[in-house]
Amino acid sequence: MPHALLQTAMACIGSVGFAVLFNIRGKKLLLSGLGGALGWAVYLCCLHTGQDVFFALFLATAAVVACSELLARLVKTPVILLMVPMLIPLIPGGDLYYMMSCLVQGQYARFGQYAQLVLTESGAIAIGIICVASLANICTGFQKHPRRAP
Amino acid sequence: MPQGNMSGPQTVLAGILDIGELLLTSGAEVMRVEDTITRLCMVYGFVKVDVFTITSSIVLTVTAADGEIFTQTRRIRARDTDLGRVERVNALSRQLCQAPLPAEELRQAVQQVRNGPAYPEQVRFWMYALTAGVFSVFFGGNVWDAAAAAVAGAFLFLILKSGQRLRLNSILLHMLCSALTALLIVGLTRLGLGQNPDKIIIGNIMLLIPGLALTASLRDMINGDTISGLLGFCEATLKALAIAIGFAAILTGLGG
Known part of the structure; x- marks a missing residue:
């Protein structure tokens, strides 16, 4: 449990760090950090209750995207501004590295395992983003503007 | 960049493409870029807008109200993530949708957004x-x-x-x-x-x-x-x- 708390705290600071590198300012830095911590907390809770990685990441992403959609409307800013730094702790950067590292060292069996893992993880995140973002678009009637002239 | 001998619609188009390019090079999604360009072209009075964006290029063809057709393309090379800039471009395009600026002021506004504040x-x-x-x-x-x-x-x-x-x-x-x-x-x-x-x-x-x-x-x-x-x-x-x-x-x- 202390480890989980430490990890969540680190996810929070890490999100803020990336938000600064992405040139985000003011109170949105704080929101990014809280969102990053929320995502990781949801992920850990899901794993703790016995869900698999795909579903855990999907739910964590869904929570983060829903949170950023709501907050973005409150503070009047584009959604990706909050969403991108909030998602940072969930991004499978480490596994992507291990995958490529196995490939470079010729360990093809482990490369295959990692490749599957990375695709599952980033696929779960991508689907989570799209599901919640589409839901938000439907709720707010996003398609009011003319996309093509008659 | 627009040249001195360009006529009105071409300058406007160049300005709109500048906005699209800024968005794309700052890390915005392809969909947002196409969406922004389409909205802006409509605001500037073009009747038909066809924009095709991939991460390395923007192709924009518009039909003016008098039926004349204009095309411009942009090659995008380097991209990074500057979400502060995405926010500023977004604010500018919202403002333009309310009240479109003339071509020359549009260029200046885009320039201002490009050189916005960054962390030291x-x-x-x-x-x-x-x-x-x-x-x-x-x-x-x-x-x-x-x-x-x-x-x-x-x-x-x-x-x-x-x-x-x-x-x-x-x-x-x-x-x-x-x-x-x-x-x-x-x-x-x-x-x-x-x-x-x-x-x-x-x-x-x-x-x-x-x-x-x-x-x-x-x-x-x-x-x-x-x-x-x-x-x-x-x-x-x-x-x-x-x-x-x-x-x-x-x-x-x-x-x-």
């Missing part, structure tokens, strides 16, 4: 150190690993900066930076700062690895922007490969 280099330097340290703890390192990762993160920032000044291509730059960082990390652990080289390395990899680009490319593909998605996917995979080669060359060579 010292802040970015410390953030590289902080983030590397934080992520090495996140992946299970201890305090000393975090300290080593922070030193390596700061070093990584400096060599990335100087590498960009040398105008190396991005794949080569990432390979070189990860090799040099791995060398430093192996050196640090030999000297006794940090016990787990793998945790230190993961902290630094988070700063380099295009995990975000990989996820965004899958999102683009599922969204229907298949070409952009594939381009992003290839780019991210190649970059990850370059980083792995850089680290692996040092780690297998020195047995870190």
